[in-house]
Structures are given as C-alpha cells and as structure tokens.
Amino acid sequence: MALPAQKQTATEALLSSLHLPEAGCTRAAREAALARLREMGVPGRRDEYWKYTRPDSLITPDAPRAATFEAGEPMMFDAVDRLKIVFVDGVFDPEASDPLELEGVQIERIEDICCKDIHWAKDLYGVLEARGHTPVPRPLAALNTAFAADGVAIHVTGTPSKPISLIYQHASETSDAILHHVIRVESGAVVTVLENGPAASRFNKCMEIDIADGGTLHHVRAQGRDHERRAVTHMFTRLGEGSVYKSFTLTVNGVLTRNEQVVELTGDDAVAHVAGACVGDGDFLHDDTVFITHDAVGCESRQVFKKVLRNGATGVFQGKILVKPGAQKTDGYQISQSLLLDDDSQFLAKPELEIYADDVACSHGSTSGAIDETALFYLRSRGVPLKEATDLLTLAFLAEAVDEVEDKSLAEDIVSRLEGWLARRS
Amino acid sequence: MLEIKNLHVKLEEEDKQILKGVDLTVEAGKVHAIMGPNGSGKSTLSYVLSGRDGYEVTEGSAQLEGVDLLEMEPEERAAAGLFLAFQYPVEIPGVGNMTFLRTALNAQRKARGEEELSAADFLKEVRAKAKTLKIDADMLKRPVNVGFSGGEKKRNEILQMAMLEPKMCILDETDSGLDVDAMKLVAEGVNALRDAGRGFLVITHYQRLLDHIKPDVVHIMADGRIIKTGGPELALEVENNGYADILAEVN
Ligand SMILES: Nc1ncnc2c1ncn2[C@@H]1O[C@H](COP(=O)(O)OP(=O)(O)OP(=O)(O)O)[C@@H](O)[C@H]1O
Ligand SMILES: [Mg+2]
Numbered sequence: 001m002a003l004p005a006q007k008q009t010a011t012e013a014l015l016s017s018l019h020l021p022e023a024g025c026t027r028a029a030r031e032a033a034l035a036r037l038r039e040m041g042v043p044g045r046r047d048e049y050w051k052y053t054r055p056d057s058l059i060t061p062d063a064p065r066a067a068t069f070e071a072g073e074p075m076m077f078d079a080v081d082r083l084k085i086v087f088v089d090g091v092f093d094p095e096a097s098d099p100l101e102l103e104g105v106q107i108e109r110i111e112d113i114c115c116k117d118i119h120w121a122k123d124l125y126g127v128l129e130a131r132g133h134t135p136v137p138r139p140l141a142a143l144n145t146a147f148a149a150d151g152v153a154i155h156v157t158g159t160p161s162k163p164i165s166l167i168y169q170h171a172s173e174t175s176d177a178i179l180h181h182v183i184r185v186e187s188g189a190v191v192t193v194l195e196n197g198p199a200a201s202r203f204n205k206c207m208e209i210d211i212a213d214g215g216t217l218h219h220v221r222a223q224g225r226d227h228e229r230r231a232v233t234h235m236f237t238r239l240g241e242g243s244v245y246k247s248f249t250l251t252v253n254g255v256l257t258r259n260e261q262v263v264e265l266t267g268d269d270a271v272a273h274v275a276g277a278c279v280g281d282g283d284f285l286h287d288d289t290v291f292i293t294h295d296a297v298g299c300e301s302r303q304v305f306k307k308v309l310r311n312g313a314t315g316v317f318q319g320k321i322l323v324k325p326g327a328q329k330t331d332g333y334q335i336s337q338s339l340l341l342d343d344d345s346q347f348l349a350k351p352e353l354e355i356y357a358d359d360v361a362c363s364h365g366s367t368s369g370a371i372d373e374t375a376l377f378y379l380r381s382r383g384v385p386l387k388e389a390t391d392l393l394t395l396a397f398l399a400e401a402v403d404e405v406e407d408k409s410l411a412e413d414i415v416s417r418l419e420g421w422l423a424r425r426s
Numbered sequence: 427m428l429e430i431k432n433l434h435v436k437l438e439e440e441d442k443q444i445l446k447g448v449d450l451t452v453e454a455g456k457v458h459a460i461m462g463p464n465g466s467g468k469s470t471l472s473y474v475l476s477g478r479d480g481y482e483v484t485e486g487s488a489q490l491e492g493v494d495l496l497e498m499e500p501e502e503r504a505a506a507g508l509f510l511a512f513q514y515p516v517e518i519p520g521v522g523n524m525t526f527l528r529t530a531l532n533a534q535r536k537a538r539g540e541e542e543l544s545a546a547d548f549l550k551e552v553r554a555k556a557k558t559l560k561i562d563a564d565m566l567k568r569p570v571n572v573g574f575s576g577g578e579k580k581r582n583e584i585l586q587m588a589m590l591e592p593k594m595c596i597l598d599e600t601d602s603g604l605d606v607d608a609m610k611l612v613a614e615g616v617n618a619l620r621d622a623g624r625g626f627l628v629i630t631h632y633q634r635l636l637d638h639i640k641p642d643v644v645h646i647m648a649d650g651r652i653i654k655t656g657g658p659e660l661a662l663e664v665e666n667n668g669y670a671d672i673l674a675e676v677n
Binding site: 372373374375377378379380381382383384385386388389392393395396397399400 | 517531586
C-alpha cells in the first residue's frame with residue numbers, strides 16, 4: 001500500500017541525508033531494514049502509536065542543535081568495577097575504552113564482524129527488530145538497523161566477573177548518532193550490561209538481545225542530566241526457556257526521550273522485568289513504550305514505571321501485555337504511576353492487555369496523583385520539614401521501580417542520584 | 427505548658443464552626459484528660475494544635491511555653507516540643523519505619539541546634555524502646571504503619587513519642603483498638619515519660635485507660651467547648667452515667 005503523501009515526503013527527506021554503510025555482512029540486513037522503513041514510513045503525528053509524543057524532531061534530516069553536557073560531578077556507575085566501552089557522538093573510542101577482553105564474553109565492533117563469513121551476530125542483527133513491527137510498526141528501529149554507524153556485538157558464554165558498561169559521550173553540538181548493539185547470552189550465562197551518558201545531540205539506539213535457555217541478562221541504564229537530549233531507543237529481547245531479563249532505566253529530564261522495549265517470551269518459565277523511574281522538571285517529555293508478548297507456558301512479566309513530574313513535564317506510558325493462545329499459566333503484572341508535583345504537569349497512559357489463553361493471571365493499573373497530603377502532614381507533625389518530607393515521599397513513590405534493580409549497590413547509586421536531583425529543586 | 431484561650435475554629439472549606447471557644451491550660455508535670463461525645467471536636471482540637479491544613483482559627487490563641495503555636499508550621503511545632511499521637515495513624519508505603527523515626531528525630535534536633543544522633547546510638551535507643559513496647563525488629567523495618575494491625579499502629583505512635591521525647595504530648599484515643607495487654611504496655615510507655623517537665627493531654631472515651639494513666643484533671647468537651655472540668659471522679663461519672671446528666675446540668 002502506498003504511504004500517505006506527507007509520510008512519503010518526510011521519509012524521503014530523512015533518507016536523503018543518510019547513507020547505507022558499505023559494511024559487508026550486515027549489508028543484506030541493512031538493505032532489508034531500509035525496505036521495511038520505506039514501507040512503513042517515518043512516524044507521524046497522526047500515528048496512533050505516536051499520539052502522545054511528537055516524533056517531529058526525531059525525523060528531521062538534521063539533528064537539532066544541543067549543547068554538550070559537562071557533568072561536573074562523578075558520572076553514574078563511576079564507582080563500579082566494570083568493562084568500559086566508550087562511544088563519542090556514536091563512534092567507538094578505543095582510547096577511552098578498556099581492552100575488549102573479559103573472561104566469559106567476546107566483544108567485537110559491529111563493523112569487525114562484517115568480514116567474517118559465519119558469525120552468530122549475523123543471525124541477530126536486524127532479526128529481532130524485523131520481528132518487532134507487528135502489530136505496530138517501529139520505523140525508527142528499522143532506520144537504526146539500516147544506518148547504524150557503530151555498535152558492539154557481545155557474546156556472553158560464561159559469567160563475566162564484572163558488568164559491561166556502555167558509556168556514551170556527547171562532543172559535538174550537532175551530532176546525530178545511530179548505534180546498534182547485539183547481545184547473545186548463551187545457556188546458563190549471566191551478564192550485567194550498563195548504559196549511561198549523554199550520547200549525542202540526537203540519539204537513536206537499538207539493542208537486540210537474544211537470551212538462550214537459562215541465560216540471564218541484567219540491564220541498568222541511566223539517562224542523565226543532559227537536558228537537551230533527544231533520544232529514541234529500542235530494546236528487542238527474546239527469551240528462551242527459564243531465562244531471565246531484567247531491565248531498569250533511570251531517566252532524568254531531557255527534551256524528548258522515547259524508550260521502547262519489545263520483549264518476546266518464547267521459552268517456558270522465562271522471566272522478564274522491565275522497569276523505569278523518571279523524573280522531569282520543566283518542559284520535558286519521557287515516553288516509555290513497552291510491548292511484552294507471552295508465547296510460552298508459565299512465564300512471568302513485570303512492568304513497573306514510576307514518573308515524578310513538575311513544572312510542565314510530560315510523562316507517557318504505553319504498555320501492553322499480549323498473551324498468545326497456549327501461553328497458559330502466564331503471570332503478567334503492569335503498573336504505571338505518576339506523581340504530579342503541580343498542576344502544570346501531565347501523565348498520559350495507555351495500559352493494554354490482550355489475552356488469548358484462559359489460565360492466566362494478568363493485572364494492570366495506572367494512576368496519577370499528587371503527593372499524599374495526609375502522609376505529608378504526618379511527617380511534618382513529627383518534625384520533618386516540608387521539603388524534606390516531600391522528597392521522602394517522592395523517593396518512596398519511586399521505590400517500587402528502583403527495587404527492581406537487584407544489585408543493591410547499583411540501586412543505592414540510583415537512589416543517591418534521585419536524592420541529588422530532589423536536593424537541587426527548591 | 428499548653429495554654430489555649432477562647433479558641434474558635436471553623437472548617438476552611440465550609441462555613442462550619444467546630445470549636446466554639448475552648449479554654450484549657452495544661453501545666454508541666456500534669457496529665458489532663460478530655461472526654462466527650464463523638465463529634466464534639468476533640469480530634470479537631472488536636473489537629474489544630476499540631477497545624478493540620480483545612481481549619482481556620484477565627485478567634486483565640488494557643489501557646490506552648492508562652493510561644494504562639496498557631497503561627498508555626500507543623501514541623502516547627504514538633505521541634506518546639508508538641509507531639510500528637512494520631513487517632514488514625516497514617517500508612518506511608520515506601521518509607522521504612524526506622525528511616526522515618528531517624529529522619530524525624532534528627533530534623534527536630536537540627537531545628538533546635540542540637541547535634542544529630544549517630545546511626546549506632548539511634549539504633550541502640552530505638553531497639554531498647556521498641557522492646558519495652560513489644561514492637562519487634564521486623565515491624566521496625568517495615569514501611570511506616572503499612573500492614574500494621576490497629577493495636578500495632580497505636581504502639582508505634584507511642585514508640586515515636588518515646589523517641590522524640592516531646593514536652594507536650596497529645597494522645598488522641600490511643601486506647602481504641604488496643605487489647606487489655608497492649609493497653610497496659612501503652613500506659614506504661616506513657617507513665618515512663620511522665621515527669622515534672624512534661625504535660626499530657628489524653629483524649630479518650632473510656633475510664634479503662636485512665637485506670638492506668640491516672641489523670642490530674644478531667645475535662646468534658648461537648649459541641650466545641652469544654653463544658654465541665656473536674657478531678658478523676660468526673661471520668662468515673664461519665665463511665666457510669668454517660669454524658670446526659672452533665673449536658674443537662676450545663677444547659
Ligand atoms: N474536614 C472536615 N470536614 C467536615 N467535617 C469535619 C471535618 N473535620 C471535622 N469535621 C466535623 O467536626 C466535628 C468534630 O469532629 P472531631 O473529629 O473533632 O470529633 P471528635 O470529638 O474527635 O469525635 P470522635 O470521638 O468520634 O473521635 C464532627 O461533626 C466532624 O464531622
Ligand atoms: Mg476524634
């Protein structure tokens with residue numbers, strides 16, 4: 001079917017500024033992704049899936065200018081013993097990175113795998129992304145597969161002694177970065193992947209994760225204080241039998257952040273938890289769009305999203321649990337909540353359940369509210385000053401999401417970031 | 427200690443007068459009890475004294491050790507030494523009981539220019555006091571009042587009072603929901619705090635509590651006023667005859 005003229009024009013305008021990398025072995029995947037993109041067209045305001053979030057600034061041929069960000073304080077995860085992989089404006093920086101060597105894992109740049117005829121990553125690059133367009137297209141992920149300039153392929157065969165940390169740095173005010181990572185976790189292997197740092201003026205990141213039977217991947221991500229951030233990220237995850245995927249994202253401010261998670265539970269008794277804590281103070285928007293498909297028996301999924309919004313910030317949550325026929329004994333839980341600290345902020349939520357099996361337990365809830373005045377008075381009556389009491393209740397509100405982070409020291413790091421953020425507000 | 431004069435209070439949202447001229451003075455070292463029919467304004471008085479929103483003082487004054495309470499924020503009143511044990515203690519999911527207690531204690535100390543209590547000293551103190559109230563370690567770790575039984579919540583209020591060591595303690599129906607043994611524990615907790623420098627205002631419906639916490643003065647409140655003041659015998663009279671006689675006598 002032909003695209004509407006407007007979409008066609010916007011798509012071609014964006015494509016005119018992009019070039020397919022020559023890259024040998026991903027070439028076919030890239031060409032296929034480009035064809036998919038042409039068929040879907042770039043997202044537009046009229047698209048149901050973009051009802052709450054305007055995609056405009058994500059699809060302009062040039063990235064909007066954004067000031068580079070000086071942290072001025074230790075970055076998230078600085079204190080963690082980890083293997084650092086640094087990307088500056090979306091390009092791997094070998095000087096700043098650690099040697100890509102760690103027991104139990106093989107790490108290569110996407111462009112290096114291209115010269116090899118047989119490589120596991122060839123069966124993953126663009127594959128999960130391609131599966132992730134039904135029933136809703138995710139054109140910016142197809143765009144990513146086609147045009148990604150860099151990224152790593154991480155093959156986890158054992159249990160590495162420390163987390164693999166993807167660190168993004170923003171150096172040019174006009175950078176438009178597209179990164180694509182693929183991760184395969186083999187049977188019984190366990191790995192933690194961290195991501196943080198302002199990546200570029202505009203950032204499109206895609207990660208495809210394939211977890212074999214009994215494998216475990218923990219993902220903890222921080223999207224920090226780069227207030228001019230415009231980012232769209234996709235995580236496509238496929239889980240085998242008895243495997244575990246736990247992902248948590250901390251998002252602070254940012255002009256526009258759209259984080260999509262597409263999770264397929266394809267093996268029995270697999271577990272997927274996707275959580276996020278967002279705080280926004282100002283004219284910012286964060287959008288968490290999650291799609292979890294139960295396609296096996298006895299799987300558990302949890303979505304826990306908490307957003308604290310003030311001064312005109314907008315929070316969006318679109319979350320779906322799809323239980324396919326035969327996915328009996330599914331345990332699906334979804335909660336999305338916002339704490340609105342004033343009347344200028346808004347939370348737009350679309351929780352959805354679609355169930356085609358009869359023996360399932362699924363629940364979802366979405367709420368939006370102000371701070372609990374009764375609790376606030378109780379705290380104050382015990383001598384806790386208003387600001388401190390409000391902060392305490394705000395952290396308590398976010399706690400259910402932060403509790404999803406299993407590693408207690410990482411969770412503490414996240415809490416201290418949130419405390420810092422709260423302390424900076426008056 | 428606490429001096430309330432001609433206090434008139436209406437609801438902020440509606441044109442409803444609840445306190446219609448309360449006069450009450452609690453001296454340091456004394457225990458005063460307030461009894462009175464449901465809806466007479468006892469809880470309202472305690473909320474207005476501790477600074478809850480939603481009420482408007484239209485006339486009168488309330489002072490703690492000569493300082494105007496009504497001008498202060500709730501946290502300032504607490505730091506000045508006022509404590510209210512709530513009739514309905516509030517649940518705060520996500521905030522641990524220990525964190526709550528320590529934050530409160532240190533905030534008050536800070537406001538008074540005192541040094542914060544170290545984590546170790548705090549822990550030692552809270553454990554000892556919890557033990558006398560039969561509050562187990564698990565309850566201390568749980569979020570404030572979440573999943574606590576009615577009686578556990580009330581004991582938790584007394585634990586907070588014991589930790590914060592206020593000068594003026596208002597207990598709003600702390601006995602309701604308590605079994606006989608818990609009532610004794612709570613009374614012991616209160617009696618342990620009785621000293622020459624501290625005043626108590628105990629709101630209750632029952633003589634039972636007053637058997638354990640012997641009041642010096644008993645007030646009867648009705649329709650927003652203190653209508654009668656007497657000694658402990660007044661509570662017994664209420665217990666035996668209800669309020670009808672007293673109300674008739676006044677009218
Ligand atoms: N926020 C409010 N909105 C409406 N009415 C209120 C409010 N607060 C108090 N009232 C009313 O004021 C009156 C006094 O209430 P209060 O809770 O002070 O009574 P009380 O003496 O503590 O009663 P009880 O013995 O039942 O605890 C009641 O009629 C009550 O309904
Ligand atoms: Mg009452």
